[in-house]
Amino acid sequence: MDVELAVDAMELAGHIDHMVLFSGDGDFRSLVEAVQRRGVRVSVVSTTSTRPPMIADELRRQADQFVDIVELQPKISRDATERAARETREPRHFLQRGTIQQSAAADEGEFEG
Numbered sequence: 001m002d003v004e005l006a007v008d009a010m011e012l013a014g015h016i017d018h019m020v021l022f023s024g025d026g027d028f029r030s031l032v033e034a035v036q037r038r039g040v041r042v043s044v045v046s047t048t049s050t051r052p053p054m055i056a057d058e059l060r061r062q063a064d065q066f067v068d069i070v071e072l073q074p075k076i077s078r079d080a081t082e083r084a085a086r087e088t089r090e091p092r093h094f095l096q097r098g099t100i101q102q103s104a105a106a107d108e109g110e111f112e113g
Helices: 002-012 026-037 057-062 069-076 080-089 100-107
Strands: 018-022 041-046 065-068
Touching: 002 018, 002 026, 018 026, 026 041, 026 057, 041 057, 041 069, 065 069
Parallel strands: 018 041, 041 065
Antiparallel strands: none
């Protein structure tokens, strides 16, 4: 997956002004440097709040901007009470496996519902 992301980023570099990378993997430092050489500004989103930090120091230093995902939490997370209320109003529908009898009836074209 890392290679695919890097290839896609390099292909897009000529068409974008700003790339946002949600990763802390230090292996992406050279990718960030390469797209920066093509004139693309790079923001990296990860966190330093965990122990150990989830971002490699060299990646954080290479980025034009580092955004700690903890700072984004109020903007991107749902309020727990809002989520609970929505789940109460909108029950989730999951695929359910039928019984053996239902499956056999469906195979024979006799199953309704």
